[in-house]
Amino acid sequence: MLIVASNPSKFIQGYSEQFERAFLENLRRSHTTKRVSAHVVYNEYIRDKHHVHMNATRWTTLSGFVQYLGKTGKCVVDETEKGWFIQYINNDPVAMARQEELKRKHQALLDHEERNRRFIQAQVKEAHAKFGQGNGVDDDRPAPLHQPRVDKVTLSLKPKTSSEAKVSKVVVQPAFGQHAVNAEEEKAPPPPSKGGKRSAMDEIMAEETSKRQRRDEDEERVNRLDYWIDQGLIVKVMDKQVGDGAYYKQKGVVLRVLDKYVAEVRMLETRDVLRVDQDDLETVIPVVGGTVRIVNGLGRGALATLLSIDEGAYSAAVQITSGSKK
Known part of the structure; x- marks a missing residue:
């Protein structure tokens, strides 16, 4: 007693550190990052006969x-009608470093997509500037079918009857080896015949289409991974062993991703926080018109609007609204 009385602040500080360390260790081991009543954790802690008393x-x-x-940032705390609730914050440097590495990789992928998009836009702009109107681009195209037919009409010495119009069409058809086109078809330039010369614009468009297909195939291979969970996704628990079946088919939101394959999920109904492997989760599909996120393959990470669902084929049609594919 005399030793304690001579320097009480030193002993109180030491006991306080021991109490805090043991309390947090019990919270981390027993409840991980779940939200739980502070009284429950305290009652578990004092079961140890060698525990440090709070007084x-x-x-x-x-x-x-x-x-x-809560003030020191070691836990998330909130007060309710049932008392104080507490949630452990995992500040493990290894886990935080992995999360930062994933964020950097995701940002690098987005930067790569943005560079590709700008490169394509620059090529299209250059093509328009080089082969735009007034530069003779139409000179390389095959003459439309309506030009010979117009010449015959202009050279006629008498009004053309309906029967003569039919004869005129018959004369034109063998000359080009094709049927006469109607008014709507004449608006678009006909495709080049076999062995015909392609215009510079056609070649550029064909080359751009081929490049785009190759880029899509490359992006599909790069983004088709064996992990798909991402922060902010709404998921559903599909394993009855999780929580002894208490969370089976219950929905939650992914708070963060651990080691690529494990999701930290806050359940929407109970507000509990679980760590669940991605194999025990599945995505939740909204109603048609809702917003979804592409989680794997081409367009991975992009937001899209759900257009339709084909349950028989286990597929859906979406319209991408963000990223380089919109």
Whole structure:
């Protein structure tokens, strides 16, 4: 007693550190990052016969200790009608470093897509500037079919009857080896015949289409991975062993991703926080018109609008609204 009385602050500080360390270790081991009542954790802690009593620390009440953990950023705390609730914050440097590495890779992928998009836009702009109107682009195209027919009409010495119009069409058809086109078809330039010369614009468009297909195939291979979970996704628990079946087919939101394959999920109904492997989860499909995120393959990470669902084929049609593919 005399030793304690001679320097009480030193002993109180030491007991406070021991109490805090043991309390947080029990919270981390027993409840991980789940939201749980502070009284439940405290009752579990005092079961240890060798525990440090709170009256030996600088905290006089459990609520004061809980508020201290919240202010120092060691736990997420909130007060309800049922008392204080507490949630452990995992500040493991290894886990945080992995999460930062995933964010950097995702940002690098987005930057690559943006560079590709700008490159394509620059090529299209250059093609328009080089082969636009007034530069003779139409000179390389085959003459439309309506030109010979117009010449015959202009050279006629008498009004053309309907029967003569039919004869005129018959004369034109063998000359080009094709049937006469109607008014709507004449608006678009006909495709080049076999062995015909392609225009420079046609070649550029064909080359751009081929490049785009190759880029899509490359992006599909790069983005087709064996992990798909991402922060912010709404998922559904599909394993009855999770929580002894208490969370089976219950929905939650992914708070963060651990080691690529494990999701930290906050359940929407109970507000509990679980760590679940991606094999025990599935995505939740909204109603038609809702917003979805592409989680694998071409367009991975992009947002899209759900247009239709084919349940028989286990597929859906979407319209991408973000990223380089919109």
